[in-house]
Amino acid sequence: MWKIYGMLTFVxxxxxxNLPMLKYLLQYVGPVTMTSVRIFTAGVTVFLILCALRIVRMPRRAEWKYIIPGMLLNVVGHHYFLNNGLTMTSGTNAGLILGTGPFLTAVFSSILIRVFPTKIQWLGVFLGLAGVSSVVLADGGLSGISRGDAYVFLSIVVQVLSFLIVAKAAATLDPRLLTAYMLILGGSTLFMLSLAAEPGEFAAFASVPPTFWLIFALSAIFGTAVSHMLYNYSVGKAGPTKAAIFMNLNTVVALAGSALFLGEAITARHLAGLLFIITGVLLGSGAAEDVWRKRKERAAVKAEECG
Structure with a gap:
């Protein structure tokens, strides 16, 4: 299991x-056009890796019922909303909003399999939402919610739902191969959308600086191809809820990256929001309850031994 934990930490x-990298790339090319090419490049990268590992095969008919909805949620929906959202909000805000992923995963997993969250998990949900609200509502009530913030939140909602599909698909289809098909099909679908949403934007690639291509390659290969492949593999092994616990690290790195590479300020409000989110993650994911239960079990065993 430590191998899986190492993979999740890397991801x-x-x-x-990847969040500040995307923010940089979107300065030069429209969000749908840029992400369609980036995602398709990531899909080709995953296929090349899997070909080297000799685990590529055509999906069975029954497996397409996971590939298509997984692609629409995990690739098209997630990246469409995320990249459009990043053009309208800060990388810092986006990082905090993406931090709601762990407890959303726990709640959706519980509800969809008819096992409802405990009172402690619900407390975690509300603490996490309070952390996000402290950031995105600070500029004046509901009017403080920017369209970009709403888009980023929608991006994490559809991604979380896709993790449940990945977990089910892992029973017969290698999650890494599932990732490859989702990225190729999703990138192609996004490109078709870009032709309607951003006509002529593809020409913008001709005038980007050399640094753009370096960041583009890092984002496509490591931020998307390798990371999505490893995360979906980990979801198949550890389950969506346990894997999602690690997403709070994503938030911390996104905040640090936005401050370091984009020059965005991290205020006391952001730090307070981060504290609420991490607390919400620990409670909402059930991790705190697991630790408490194990401590009680160990204490009971010691009491029996002493008795």
Whole structure:
């Protein structure tokens, strides 16, 4: 299991750094056009890796019912909302909002399999939402919610739902191969959308600086291809809820990356929001209850031994 934990830690660092990288790339090319090419590049990268590992095969008919909805949620929906949102909000705000992923995963997992969250998990949900609200509502009530903040939140909602599909698909289809098909099909779908939403924007690639291509390659290969492949593999092994616990690290790295590379200020309000989110993660994901239960079990065993 430590191998899985190591993979998840690497993925969260890559996802956290990917946020300021995306923010940089979006200065030069429209959000849908840029992300469609980036995602398709990531899909080709994953296929090349899997070809080297000799685990590529055509999906069975029954497996397409996971690939198509997984692609629409995990790739098209998530990246469409995330990249459009990043053009309208800060990387710092986006990082904090993405920090709601762990407890959203816990809640959706519980509700969809008819096992409802405990009172402590619900407390975690509200603490996490309070942390996000302290950031995005600070500029004046509901009017403080920017369209970009709403888009980023929608991006994490659809991504969380996709993790449940990945967990089910892992029973017959290698999650890494599922990732490859989702990225290729999702990138192609996003490109078709870009032709309607951003006509002529593809020409913008001709005038970008050399640094753009370096950041583009890092984002496509490590921030998306390798990271999505490893995360979906980890979800298949550890389950969506346990894997999602690590997403709080994503938030921390995103905040640090936005401050370091984009020059965005981290205020006391952001730090307070981060504290609420991490507390919400620990409670909402059930991690705190697991630790408490294990301590009680160990104490009971010691009491029996002493008795």
């Amino acid at each position: 969260m660092v890559m996802w956290g750094l």
